[in-house]
Amino acid sequence: MKLTIQRAPGEEATDEHYQLVPGARQLGRDFVHERWPSEDLADTLGLVVTELLGNALRHGDGTVSAEFRYAASEHEIRLVVTDESCNEPRLALCTDLAAEAGRGLALVEFSVQEQRGRLTVEVASSGKAVICTFPAPEPGTNGERQSA
Numbered sequence: 001m002k003l004t005i006q007r008a009p010g011e012e013a014t015d016e017h018y019q020l021v022p023g024a025r026q027l028g029r030d031f032v033h034e035r036w037p038s039e040d041l042a043d044t045l046g047l048v049v050t051e052l053l054g055n056a057l058r059h060g061d062g063t064v065s066a067e068f069r070y071a072a073s074e075h076e077i078r079l080v081v082t083d084e085s086c087n088e089p090r091l092a093l094c095t096d097l098a099a100e101a102g103r104g105l106a107l108v109e110f111s112v113q114e115q116r117g118r119l120t121v122e123v124a125s126s127g128k129a130v131i132c133t134f135p136a137p138e139p140g141t142n143g144e145r146q147s148a
Helices: 021-033 039-059 104-114
Strands: 002-005 064-071 076-083 118-124 127-135
Touching: 002 021, 002 039, 021 039, 021 064, 021 076, 039 064, 039 076, 039 104, 039 127, 104 118, 104 127
Parallel strands: none
Antiparallel strands: 002 064, 064 076, 076 127, 118 127
């Protein structure tokens, strides 16, 4: 499943671009629900794609996309968010607790780790890809995290 937001290089993101982001949240939830009965994983994927797409529109450049993949051979779910900027995202240390911005990537990193996943960034001359990899739920389970 893939969502692409077309934007010319150098063009600022508009309200129309940002209005497509909530659809990506539902796309992530649907991707999980088509395969596994995991509300926890669906919520995480929805949150992560929303944050990453918003960041790509705000700080990236050109066309932005989000793609959900299931790698059966590795039994992994991959979310790949791309844009045409070669600037690597930075994890900002937000010290102002009242700030309305600056926590997105930290929230993504925490959410990915909570699902025992990995967050990586690949930068190339054509842009960058932020990749979140999650272990897929085991067959016969609902994929929910167990409390200790």
